[in-house]
Amino acid sequence: MKRRSIFWFRRDLRLADNPALLAAIAEGDEVLPLFIVDENIAARAGEHRRAYLAGSLKALNASLQGNLHVISGDPVTVLHELVGRHQISSIHVSADFAPYGVHRDRNVEASGLSLIRTGSPYAVAPGRVRKSDDTPYRVYTPFFRAWTTHGWRLPVAAPSTFNLISPGKGDQTIPNWSLSNGPLLQDVGEAAALERWKLFQESGLKNYDTTRDLPGVDGTSRLSAHLRWGEIHPRTLLAALSNSPAHEVFRKEIAWREFYADVLHHNPHTSRDYYVSRFAKMRYDQPEEKFRAWCEGKTGFPFVDAAMRQLVQTGWMHNRARMVVASFLVKDLHLEWQHGANFFMKYLIDNDVASNSHGWQWTAGCGTDASPYYRIFNPIEQGKRFDPAGDYIREFVPELHHLSAKQIHEPWLEVDGYKFGYPVRIVDHSIERLESLARLAEIKAVEAS
Numbered sequence: 001m002k003r004r005s006i007f008w009f010r011r012d013l014r015l016a017d018n019p020a021l022l023a024a025i026a027e028g029d030e031v032l033p034l035f036i037v038d039e040n041i042a043a044r045a046g047e048h049r050r051a052y053l054a055g056s057l058k059a060l061n062a063s064l065q066g067n068l069h070v071i072s073g074d075p076v077t078v079l080h081e082l083v084g085r086h087q088i089s090s091i092h093v094s095a096d097f098a099p100y101g102v103h104r105d106r107n108v109e110a111s112g113l114s115l116i117r118t119g120s121p122y123a124v125a126p127g128r129v130r131k132s133d134d135t136p137y138r139v140y141t142p143f144f145r146a147w148t149t150h151g152w153r154l155p156v157a158a159p160s161t162f163n164l165i166s167p168g169k170g171d172q173t174i175p176n177w178s179l180s181n182g183p184l185l186q187d188v189g190e191a192a193a194l195e196r197w198k199l200f201q202e203s204g205l206k207n208y209d210t211t212r213d214l215p216g217v218d219g220t221s222r223l224s225a226h227l228r229w230g231e232i233h234p235r236t237l238l239a240a241l242s243n244s245p246a247h248e249v250f251r252k253e254i255a256w257r258e259f260y261a262d263v264l265h266h267n268p269h270t271s272r273d274y275y276v277s278r279f280a281k282m283r284y285d286q287p288e289e290k291f292r293a294w295c296e297g298k299t300g301f302p303f304v305d306a307a308m309r310q311l312v313q314t315g316w317m318h319n320r321a322r323m324v325v326a327s328f329l330v331k332d333l334h335l336e337w338q339h340g341a342n343f344f345m346k347y348l349i350d351n352d353v354a355s356n357s358h359g360w361q362w363t364a365g366c367g368t369d370a371s372p373y374y375r376i377f378n379p380i381e382q383g384k385r386f387d388p389a390g391d392y393i394r395e396f397v398p399e400l401h402h403l404s405a406k407q408i409h410e411p412w413l414e415v416d417g418y419k420f421g422y423p424v425r426i427v428d429h430s431i432e433r434l435e436s437l438a439r440l441a442e443i444k445a446v447e448a449s
């Protein structure tokens with residue numbers, strides 16, 4: 001009798017460098033490749049995210065010669081039905097470390113099915129790198145050193161051929177999600193990820209250390225969504241890096257992703273709650289009109305508005321801009337970081353709970369290794385420094401495109417600054433900065449009393 005295994009794709013929508021898929025192939029004479037669409041998650045996702053996933057599933061299905069099973073429903077029900085129908089002997093996965101995935105997998109195992117885990121979406125699985133006293137790292141730099149010393153495996157090749165179980169009627173319902181206003185700006189799928197990585201190696205990577213902070217320049221890899229969906233594995237990227245300064249900085253960014261996954265693994269509550277709990281006691285405002293202005297890119301601060309419009313229009317935002325809008329939400333609007341993080345999770349095509357929640361908390365001053373709370377980004381100076389020619393602002397804020405590089409960051413100083421309807425500032429940064437520090441002093445005073 002033929003032995004059959006399921007390979008359950010989750011955050012690893014690729015064939016190359018996929019040890020878990022190789023394990024499924026090694027164990028089964030035939031493999032049933034499966035993706036389960038979770039309608040609960042899909043309902044919360046913005047259209048960019050949904051369109052990205054649908055495109056990625058189509059690409060994966062093409063690489064599997066049309067044999068990808070795509071079924072909507074509860075994983076426990078779907079898996080039991082397939083196991084019974086096809087006399088499946090094993091289910092293979094790459095381990096998921098995010099709280100939602102851990103919970104989902106526990107439910108599957110509690111229902112009597114076993115999952116065979118091989119590898120993870122990380123070069124080093126969360127939980128592996130520990131301090132000499134066996135406790136987890138709380139600070140990035142020593143984590144980075146230990147992570148580098150620990151090292152990682154080399155990439156493995158894609159399987160040459162393997163026998164696939166074809167989907168029956170109703171077993172392949174790839175969602176028909178698309179964007180209402182044109183195609184995604186980014187190509188999706190494993191081939192697109194490898195192509196983007198190749199292009200970046202030939203162009204931006206050598207100057208990454210100097211251009212990565214400039215949102216108006218195509219100076220970063222734009223691989224985050226490919227990594228989030230596992231269309232490429234970080235091992236593949238790390239294997240190609242040398243010790244040049246630019247490559248070292250890029251390796252450090254990959255390590256931030258690994259660090260945050262490790263921190264979330266040890267502190268699952270921090271996907272929604274404060275890492276440094278004292279900040280939960282701070283006085284915050286309610287998300288009302290000012291929050292709406294932030295979401296819509298109408299705060300009257302050009303760099304902040306360009307960034308928020310980039311997010312909503314394209315499903316992605318540059319890292320420097322993410323830090324500035326996050327700081328603005330927490331320190332200028334006095335809102336809790338979770339409001340911003342939820343908005344990001346809805347729109348980002350690279351939405352990743354570990355990088356997102358901890359990127360927010362780092363900027364808000366309540367996370368790991370945080371820049372001290374009193375270091376507050378000035379949204380105007382950040383724009384002048386990181387978008388000196390104003391190209392980024394001009395791209396996303398057409399109401400300001402008539403202004404020169406010198407004028408564009410402070411339209412309120414120009415007689416014609418508002419002639420195309422750009423909104424006036426919703427707050428005064430210098431006043432809100434002091435207000436933020438006053439609220440910090442309040443929690444300190446309570447702690448001291």
Ligand SMILES: Cc1cc2nc3c(=O)[nH]c(=O)nc-3n(C[C@H](O)[C@H](O)[C@H](O)COP(=O)(O)OP(=O)(O)OC[C@H]3O[C@@H](n4cnc5c(N)ncnc54)[C@H](O)[C@@H]3O)c2cc1C
Pocket residue numbers: 212220221222223224225227228253254255256257258260317318319320322323326344348350351352353355356357359360363
């Ligand atoms: C408030 C905030 C929210 C964020 N939310 C997310 C998120 O949901 N998903 C996400 O993938 N990244 C998130 N980041 C991190 C970072 O902004 C993005 O990874 C980066 O902008 C993606 O663009 P890129 O692929 O061109 O990055 P590159 O600069 O080319 O970096 C290469 C890769 O390294 C990783 N990386 C780079 N910077 C960081 C970082 N600061 N933290 C963690 N990983 C990093 C990413 O996987 C990225 O693709 C967030 C950062 C902040 C400040």
